[in-house]
Amino acid sequence: MVYRRYAFIAVVVSVLVLVVVLVGASQVPPLTIVASMAATTLAVATPLTLGALSGVFCERSGVVNLGIEGMMLAAAFSGWFGSIYASAVLGIPPLPSLLLGVVIAVATGALLGLLLAALAVTYSVDQILAGTVINLLAVGLTGFFNRQLFFGPASAFGGQVPHAPGVLPRLHVPLLADLPVVGPVFEQQPIAVAAVVLVGLTHLVLFRTRWGLRARAVGEHPRAAATVGIDVVRVRYVNVVIGGAIAGLGGAYFTLESVPSFEPMMTNGRGFISLAAMIFGDWTPFGSWAAALVFGAAQAFQINLQLFRDQIPPSWSFLQQSSVVGLVPYLLTLLILTGVIGKTTPPAADGQPYEPEGRR
Amino acid sequence: MKAVLEARGITKRFSGVLANDRVDLDLGEGEIHALLGENGAGKSTLMNILYGLVRPDEGELRRSGRPVSLRSPSDAIALGIGMVHQHFMLIPVFTVAENIVLGAEPVRRGLLDRGSASAEVRGLSARYGLDVDPDARVEDLPVGVQQRVEILKALYRKAEILILDEPTAVLTPQEVDELFRVLRGLTSRGVSVLFITHKLREVLAVADRVTVMRAGKVVGAAIPAETDERGLAAMMVGREVVLQVSKAPARPKAVVLEVERLGVAGRRGSGGDAVRDVSFSVRAGEILGIAGVQGNGQTELVEAVTGLSPARDGRVLLRGRDVTGALPRALIERGVSHVPEDRQRHGLVLSYSVADNLVLCTYHRAPFAVRGVLRDDAREENARRLIKAYDIRAPGPGTPVSALSGGNQQKVILAREMSRPVELLVASQPTRGVDVGSIEHIHREIVAARDAGAAVLLVSAELDEILALSDRIAVMYRGGLVAMRDAGAVSRTELGMLMAGVLPGEAAPAPGAGEEAAPASAAGGAEA
Amino acid sequence: MRDKLNRLFAPLLLPALSVFTAMVLGGVLIALAGGNPLEAYAGMLEGAFGSPRAVSETLVWATPYILAGLSVSLAFRGGLFNIGAEGQLAFGALSAAWAGHWLPRLVGGGLPAALHVPLTLLLGALAGGLWAAVPGWIKARAGGHEVISTIMLNYVALNVVSFLLNGPMKDPTAANVLSRTPLIDESARVPALVDGFRLHWGFPLALLAAALVGWVLQRTAFGFEIRTAGQSPDAARYAGVRVGRTVIVTMALSGGLAGVAGAIEVSALHHRHELGFSQGYGFDAIAIALLGKAHPGGTVLAALLFSAMRSGATRMQYLTQVPIDVISVIQALILLFVAADTLVRRIYRVRARGERLVLTRGWGG
Known part of the structure; x- marks a missing residue:
């Protein structure tokens, strides 16, 4: 089963890369194209990777996080607003402003994680519903504040929208980034690098530490965990808040690393796709990352194809339309949900509110 | 005999229902003490109180004579109380060793020390003659072995008092004998055992003393050697029981x-x-x-x-x-009529009324539906008739079936399945x-x-x-x-x-x- | 008598308290934004009901809300969380636009209104229903959760509609630069209910749909199957219900209702499919269904409340400069408090009554 899923990932990614290589071969050496695809894939997979890790953290402890989309959106906005406020009103230089923005975004995610935990753990609200509440709340609040803070009568900038402090700079991974041809793959921005580091870190925490063992126990059989003295409620709260913080970092990617602007609903379903990646990745950090890379590759495909738009034969020109190529990640998600490529098993107590002993 | 664990005047109510009513119990050092009672007698509540899972409304617990208050299982564990639950508290996808050390894991340099966990489990199982493979996944093990893991879990936490809740429900008679042998071995090492059951035979076979509960109260105590099945049954049920x-x-x-x-x-x-x-x-x-x-x-x-x-x-x-x-x-x-094994999952829709559950398999047929349209009067009438015929204790046809006791829920299923x-x-x-x-x-x-x-x-x-x-x-x-x-x-x-x-x-x-x-x-x- | 009144109004207590709490918090938000909450709400009320025209506009808003709300409610009763009403609505609208403009040309000649209008709405229902049957099928076949699949299909629908409205179905008129279809024929238009007002026959149709959904769910054997499959799929299978098929059919019916909502918007109001005509009806529908406790009558009431807020919001913004967006926040808060009813109970010390409706069941399905 595992083999089948990874084979699927490999095939899809190869096909996408191959098409771009075939189209662009007359202009650019194939290896350069492959490197460019790899670099873009890693970059654009960032929010999906982080979203999936957020899901892994929450769901391994037994809380379904359907609010990743909303957490990302809210974090994208608050981080963006924070960085602009810091640079334009407080006069802080761009880089510290951006970093402050990242911190604010992460805090926003954590705060919404706290809300999710309160709803799901303390108030036993249906978890899918709780996530939906967070999503709608995020859409409403970001829409309201976006207008209010930038354009409204009580605007923080007196009606004048100031310039954003740009985006986070690329990091130059020593040695690797100096390699010929494949060098660009290792020249990534900080959140993209953090996402990859977090994949390993999440794996370590979940499968090699005491906390991870207890969290997984809580996600599989909360009552059993409680009988050996583990505080189920606390474990779930902590994990969901961490998950929220990671989703917040994913949100920061949109406005502080990808583009220096905010648009309402700009996360565009990435939070939901990352849940599909998590499911496809069997609730493991590395599996989720691999699945996120497939979606990243689909997006990289669209971006890289733009570079060679003149090379595309007229009969294939529909590939350029964003509404056609843009479908790929969504269709991939649907395909995965049909179970054709194998089914995975969630933690046994995923989505179930924990009711302590003695309540019937 | 010195009492290692005493309960005095324990009272517990769940939404108005008295689950435990001024219960007294004492467990002597090194004895096997049976707590006998039928389903719903309040045994499980008492046991959960003794293990810190439920807090009593009134009453006092004493450990070796010292008053104690148990706020959580951790407190119970710290006092040397271990418990083997009827539905095993094991995580199926974890290994034996992971299950045993969970909550008290050995750690080296911030990471789990799996090697020493396995080694400790191996040592423990050798010492008590409870053979298990520490690296096997629990879900792959037979229930008898899973129970051994549960006992080891308690021993790993240095339990001096072992509470077992209906431990024989899933075992063969031979495995039961094996379990009893293990329990006697434990008592010879000074462990005291509280054994909860509704099976008379087992009480007579293994217990040194027995306390009988009925409807939340302690109704009697006995030495097994001085009584027989019939006497215990009468005490447990409150009347003569037809065993045949x-x-x-x-x-x-x-x-x-x-x-x-x-x-x-x-x-x-x-x-x-x-x-x-x-x-x-x-x-x-x-x-x-x-x-x-x-x-x-x-x-x-x-x-x-x-x-x-x-x-x-x-x-x-x-x-x-x-x-x-x-x-x-x-x-x-x-x-074909079917009384399913898991009545709450298959046999009933818990949120539905008794009347709806009584037509769960025939709702689409006359007289309950005519040309696809439901007939409320026929359903009501059917319910009234069956409630009476099968002695279902329910306030009326409209009562949600979730409000009935297990026995009455089962009667609803039986009535439905036998009524065609x-x-x-x-x-x-x-x-x-x-x-x-x-x-x-x-x-x-x-x-x-x-x-x-x-x-x-x-x-x-x-x-x-x-x-x-x-x-x-x-x-x-x-x-x-x-x-x-x-x-x-x-x-x-x-x-x-x-x-x-x-x-x-x-x-x-x-x-x-x-x-x-x-x-x-x-x-x-x-x-x- | 008192008992009867109690039974009638008791279910309204918690939703009413939820709405109240959300409005209070919304008021705080308005005050923070420099507005006067009371003035803002007064403006909203005036905008919603202050004149015959205002009432007409509120009911125009209510029409898609009722239908989409019923769509989500019906799915909830079947144990399904249909977040895809927005996409199903878009397909219903697309199909109606096609039936209104291209169908007569396809069959060569005009159609009588008595035939053309029903056909247009029916094709809208069909398109929405088929679109929703896909996640139903995915769920029945592999247990793939409908929440993710319906969301994905929303994005697919968005892309497909945008492709069609910019390409094959784009209004070919030389002057047209917008992503929209040509106007539909007169014969395909649902007529106005009262001359001179925008209120149309779609509104009574939506009420009729609510009655029909209620009747099917509560009074028919098929409705019993939907509810049983929703409350306990295992028990339903045991009882002889073909759960997979029921799931697909329930999703299709749910999508059909959303499809009709879209078709009516095209046929009665815009007379064409224009990109972005739906102002998030499909998403508001989730809050509406939950506020209405997935009950058809409750859904209608919740839809009227939401439409009053939406339609009054413009007036509110005009009078008090409080931005319309605050409505989205209030509606999300309503959903929050409806979902966390234990929280509302704790605030107002209301005791729990009866069983909770099982809406969803985590990933396990």
Whole structure:
């Protein structure tokens, strides 16, 4: 089963890369194209990777996080607003402003994680519903504040929208980034690098530490965990808040690393796709990352194809339309949900509110 | 004898209902103390209080004479109290060692130290003679071994007091004997055991002292050597109990159900088949009892016969007609009634009213629906009639079934399944978790169904129930049917041996018997 | 008598308290934004009901809300969480636009209104229903959770509609630069209910749909199957219900209702499919269904409340400069408090009554 899923990932990614290589071969050496695809894939997979890790953290402890989309959106906005406020009103230089923005975004995610935990753990609200509440709340609040803070009568900038402090700079991974041809793959921005580091870190925490063992126990059989003295409620709260913080970092990617602007609903379903990646990745950090890379590759495909738009034969020109190529990640998600490529098993107590002993 | 654990005047209410009413109990050092009572007597509540899972409204706990307050299981663990729950508190996907150390894990340089966890478990299991492989995944182990893991879990935490909740429910008679041997070994090392059960036989077999609970109160105490089953039963139930089901000899007629070389695939990932090569038949007017320890394929067999899950190979015939793979609706139409094993999951819609649950399988037919439109009056009337006929204790037809007791819920199912013409009655664990009064009622109804000419397939893990009701008895072990006996011609001991996979003519379970052998011996392999 | 009144109004208590709490918090938000909450709400009320025209506009808003709300409610009763009403609505609209403009040309000649209008709405229902049957099928086949699949299908629908409205179905008129279809024929238009007002026959149709959904769910054997499959799929299978098929059909019916909502918007109001005509009806529908406790009558009431807020919001913004967006926040808060009813109970010390409706069941399905 595992083999089948990874084979699927490999095939899809190869096909996408191959098409771009075939189209662009007359202009650019194939290896350069492959490197460019790899670099873009890693970059654009960032929010999906982080979203999936957020899901892994929450769901391994037994809380379904359907609010990743909303957490990302809210974090994208608050981080963006924070960085602009810091640079334009407080006069802080761009880089510290951006970093402050990242911190604010992460805090926003954590705060919404706290809300999710309160709803799901303390108030036993249906978890899918709780996530939906967070999503709608995020859409409403970001829409309201976006207008209010930038354009409204009580605007923080007196009606004048100031310039954003740009985006986070690329990091130059020593040695690797100096390699010929494949060098660009290792020249990534900080959140993209953090996402990859977090994949390993999440794996370590979940499968090699005491906390991870207890969290997984809580996600599989909360009552059993409680009988050996583990505080189920606390474990779930902590994990969901961490998950929220990671989703917040994913949100920061949109406005502080990808583009220096905010648009309402700009996360565009990435939070939901990352849940599909998590499911496809069997609730493991590395599996989720691999699945996120497939979606990243689909997006990289669209971006890289733009570079060679003149090379595309007229009969294939529909590939350029964003509404056609843009479908790929969504269709991939649907395909995965049909179970054709194998089914995975969630933690046994995923989505179930924990009711302590003695309540019937 | 010094008391290591005392409960004084423990009272606990759940939404107005008195679960424990001024309960007193004391556990002496090194003794095996049985807490006897039927389902709903308040044993579990008391036990959860003793383990810190539930806090009492009133009363006091003392550990070796010192008053203590238990706010959580951690407090209980710290005081040397360990517990083995009826539904094992094990995480199936974790290894034995992970399960045992969970909550008190050895750590080296911030990371889990798996090596020393395994080593400690190995040492522990050697010391107490409880053989387990620390690196095996718990879900791959037989229940008897899982129980050993539970006991080790308590011992790893240095438990001096061990509370066991209905520990024998899932064991074969031989495994029960083995468990008792282990418990005596523990008491000889100074461990005190509190043993919760509703089985009289076990109290007499193992306990040094017994305390009896009924309706939330302690109603008596006894020394097993000075009493007998009848006396204990009367104390437990509060009246004389008919321990025997009276039934006339069976008069079997034509064959109703035939199962031919049935095979059912196992759960995903479990490898192997859940049911393999099972053949038998049931005639009208007889009860075929299927005995066996839970988890030996009975559930899957019943699901395949009643259309809830597909058969992988073989055939199921009803009155000579092939109904293999038929959907539940088709079988219902052909006179199959089914009292399912898990009544809350399959048998009832808990949020529905009693009336709705009573038409759960027939809502689409006249008189309950006419041309697809539901008829409320017919449903109400049906409910009133059945509530009366089956003595269902419910305020009215509109009461949600979730508000009824386990016994009354089971009566709702039975009433529904018997209220249409029955050719075949499949009853799976029909009295599990049901009070004595309802058990008697349910047993009478099953015999009545037989006498009315139905073929009855009874599946039960309670050997007493099988022996009391069946006309013929088959034994399932590891997915196969290992024996078929007439009820009069088989002893309890023999059934116990068969349930453990020990076949006549064999001294001990033969490990690794050939898969290709005949069905009767295909059940090789030792129960670890 | 008192008992009867109690039974009638008791279920309204918690939703009413939820709405109240959300409005209070919304008021705080308005105050923070420099507005006067009371004036803002007064403006909203005036905008929603202050004149015959205002009432007409509120009911125009209510029409898609009722239908989409019923769509989500019906799915909830079947144990399904249909977040895809938005996409199903878009397909219903697309199909109606096609039936209104291209169908007569396809069959060569005009159609009589008595035939053309029903056909247009029916094709809208069909398109929405088929679109929703896909996640139903995915769920029945592989247990793939409908929440993710319906969301994904929303994005697919968005892309497909945008492709079609910019390409094959784009209004070919030389002057047209917008992503929209040509106007539909007169014969395909649902007529106005009262001359001179925008209120149209779609509104009574939506009420009729609510009655029909209620009747099917509560009074028919098929409705019993939907509810049983929703409350306990295992028990339903045991009872002989073909759960997989029921799931697909329930999703299709749910999508059909959303499809009709879209078709009516095209046929009665815009007379064409224009990109972005749906102002998130499909998402508001989730809050509406939950506020209405997935009950058809409750859904209608909740839809009227939401439409009053939406339609009054413009007036509110005009009078008090409080941005319309605050409505989205209030509606999300309503959903929050409806979902966390234990929280509302704790605030107002209301005791729990009766069983909770099982809406969803985690990933396990």
